[in-house]
Structures are given as structure tokens and as C-alpha cells.
Amino acid sequence: MSNTPMPAVLVFAGTDPTGGAGLQADILTLASLGCHPLSVVTAITVQDTVGVDDFLPIDAEWIADQARAVLEDMPVAAIKIGMVGSVEALAAIAEVISDYPDIPVVLDPVLTSGRGDPLANEELLEALCDLLLPQTSVLTPNSIEARRLTEDADEEAESPELSECARRLIDMGCEYVLITGAHEQGAQVSNTLYNTRGVVHRLNWDRLPGSYHGSGCTLASALAALLAQGQGISEAVKEAQEYTYQTLKNAYRPGMGQFIPDRLYWVRGDDED
Ligand code: PXL
Numbered sequence: 001m002s003n004t005p006m007p008a009v010l011v012f013a014g015t016d017p018t019g020g021a022g023l024q025a026d027i028l029t030l031a032s033l034g035c036h037p038l039s040v041v042t043a044i045t046v047q048d049t050v051g052v053d054d055f056l057p058i059d060a061e062w063i064a065d066q067a068r069a070v071l072e073d074m075p076v077a078a079i080k081i082g083m084v085g086s087v088e089a090l091a092a093i094a095e096v097i098s099d100y101p102d103i104p105v106v107l108d109p110v111l112t113s114g115r116g117d118p119l120a121n122e123e124l125l126e127a128l129c130d131l132l133l134p135q136t137s138v139l140t141p142n143s144i145e146a147r148r149l150t151e152d153a154d155e156e157a158e159s160p161e162l163s164e165c166a167r168r169l170i171d172m173g174c175e176y177v178l179i180t181g182a183h184e185q186g187a188q189v190s191n192t193l194y195n196t197r198g199v200v201h202r203l204n205w206d207r208l209p210g211s212y213h214g215s216g217c218t219l220a221s222a223l224a225a226l227l228a229q230g231q232g233i234s235e236a237v238k239e240a241q242e243y244t245y246q247t248l249k250n251a252y253r254p255g256m257g258q259f260i261p262d263r264l265y266w267v268r269g270d271d272e273d
Contacts, residue, residue, distance in 0.1 A: 007077035007228035008036040010070060010103075011221070012063070012093055014043035014055060014083035014110075014119070020260040021113075021214035022083060028263040029221035033243065035228050038076065040066040042093075043085035049213055049257030051115035057085035060092040067096045077228035079103050080221055083110040083119050087127045094131035104137040104227045107174070108220035109145050114213055114258055125149060134173030138233060140220045141169075142180045166194035176200070178237055180219065182207075193237050200234055203241055208248050213258035219244040 009030050016022035023039050030037040042063055045055040070076070079097055084090045097105060109128060111120045120128075129149060133139065141149060147159050150168040160168075166177045181190040189207050193200040222243045226236035247261035250268070254260060262268070 006034055006036045007225075008038050008070075008074055009078045009080060009221075009224050009228045010038040010040065010067065010076045011224075012040045012042050012067070012079070012081045012084065013217070014045050014085060015041055016045055016047060016214070018047060018049050018213065018255065018260070020049060020258065021217050025214040025217035025261075025263070026080060026082065026221040029218050029243075029247075030225050032263045032266070033222060033225035033229075035077075035225045038070045038074075040070075042089050043083055045083075047113065049253075049255035049260065051257070052113040052117040052119065055083075055085065055119065057089060060086065060088035063089050064092040064096050067093070071096070071100065076100070076103055078106065078224040080106045080108070080224035081132065082108045082217055082220065084124065084128070087124050090124060090127045091131060094135065097135055101135075104224075104233075105132075105135055106138050106140065106220050106224040106227065107132055107136040108140045108216055109149060110216070111145050111148060114211065129172050133169065136174035137227070138176045138178055138223060138237065139169055139174045140178045140180065140216065140223065142216060143183050146177070146179045162192065163194070163199070166192070170194060170196055176233055176237075178219075178223075180216070182215070191241055193234065201238070203238060205241070205245055208245075208251075210248070210251060210253075210259040212248055212251055213260050215244060215248060215261055218247055218261050218263060 011026040013023040027037040046053045146165040150165045188204040192202040222240035250262040250265035251259035
């Protein structure tokens with residue numbers, strides 16, 4: 001029995017002072033979807049809506065201690081992992097969550113900022129595949145991340161099909177992979193969910209005109225929120241996309257760079273959808 005009326009979702013993420021991406025995006029999304037956000041800071045970034053200038057990884061022990069404190073205090077219905085910051089932090093997160101194998105884990109493999117500033121190195125990529133993928137319920141890479149995570153040094157220059165990337169990621173141990181297609185060509189954006197049997201479903205969305213800061217964080221957090229509320233993975237992945245699409249349609253531009261998804265669009269009540 002829980003004292004909390006809302007399911008709690010534990011987020012591991014870096015802070016983004018713009019409020020567009022990272023921990024701030026996650027907290028807004030979780031609150032908007034009726035969950036209680038538990039937030040473990042993994043890194044502090046210096047950034048604006050154009051790009052990330054620098055970041056400071058938080059000490060791995062501090063990350064583990066933050067997480068254990070809340071995990072031991074209350075029931076946690078889902079875990080969402082975004083920017084990790086360092087290999088040591090990743091190993092610490094992997095160890096903590098391995099003590100809670102029944103909690104669904106959504107992993108957003110944050111490798112770069114929208115501008116392409118690196119937020120993870122090769123060593124971190126490898127550790128993510130080795131230590132986190134086997135504990136992941138749903139991995140949510142964009143197509144660039146999916147290719148990078150499955151790159152094979154011996155392979156010819158031509159990169160593999162996304163379905164092949166998904167197969168490799170599933171072979172590495174995650175249960176489901178949702179590959180988002182905003183970085184691919186075409187008038188529509190195609191997001192595909194895979195599991196061990198192949199494609200589960202593919203949803204196509206009209207391509208929106210802007211460039212958005214924190215869309216991936218929004219999608220992964222929305223998914224964690226819906227799983228926390230007891231939805232099955234296939235349904236939750238559909239509904240998380242619908243929610244994210246609405247936040248992007250209602251995005252605003254508070255600075256000189258990218259648009260920020262409006263995670264609280266429904267509070268404004270000015271969209272006929
Ligand atoms: O959108 C990916 C992302 C996640 N987390 C943090 C970020 C970014 C992109 O800039 O800064 C902290």
C-alpha cells in the first residue's frame with residue numbers, strides 16, 4: 001500500500017538550465033502526465049537553446065546515494081535514464097537498478113546535444129551497451145544513436161538498415177527498441193517499435209517545421225509515466241508519441257535557438273486538438 005496518490009518515476013538525468021531538455025524536461029513531462037518525479041542529478045550542463053558549452057559530471061557515489069535514498073523511502077513504478085555523464089556514473093546506476101529488476105526501465109541513450117555537442121564518449125557507449133541495455137525495458141534512440149550504438153568497425157562504409165540496428169540492440173539485451181525517425185528524410189517522421197520478433201508497430205507523423213530542444217527527453221519520460229501507470233509497452237509507446245507530438249505542435253521559442261516543447265500545453269487550453 002502506498003501513501004502516494006501518483007505513481008513515482010525515478011529519473012537519472014543531467015540538468016538543463018534552459019528548461020528545454022534533461023532533468024527539467026523530464027520533471028515537467030512526468031508532472032504533466034500525473035506522476036510524481038524523483039530526480040537524480042547525474043551532471044550539470046552549461047547550455048542555452050542553441051547548444052551545450054560544457055558539463056560537469058556528478059560523482060558516481062553521489063548519484064548512487066541519491067537514488068538509493070529515494071528507492072529505499074518509497075515505491076518506484078518506473079525508471080527513466082537520460083544523460084549519464086561518466087562511465088563511473090553509468091556503472092553506479094547499473095548496480096543500483098540491478099537491485100530492482102521488477103521496475104520497468106526506459107533508457108534514452110543521450111549521446112549528443114541537438115547541435116551535436118558530445119555528451120558521451122566511446123567508452124561510455126560501450127558501457128551503456130554492456131551494463132544498461134540488458135536491464136532496459138524500452139530503449140529510445142533516434143536513428144543516429146541507433147546506428148552509433150550498433151556500429152561495427154569491420155563493416156563496409158554503408159550503414160545498416162534501422163531494422164538491423166534494432167535487431168542488434170535487442171541482441172544486446174534490451175526488451176524493446178523504439179527508433180525515432182526525425183533525422184531521416186521524408187515528409188513524414190516514422191517511429192518504429194521493435195522486439196525480438198521484429199516490428200511491433202510503426203507510427204507516421206507529419207513532419208513539423210521547427211527544430212526542438214528536448215523532444216527525445218519528453219518522449220522517453222512520457223513513456224516512463226505511462227508504464228508507471230500500468231499501461232502495456234505497445235500502448236504506452238503509442239500514447240507517449242501522441243503526447244510528444246502535441247507538445248511539439250505547441251512548442252514555443254523563449255530564446256534565440258531551438259523551440260521548446262510545451263509539456264503543459266493542455267493547461268493553456270488554446271489548441272483545438
Ligand atoms: O536532449 C538530450 C539532452 C538530454 N539531457 C541533457 C541535455 C540534452 C541535450 O542538450 O543537455 C542534460
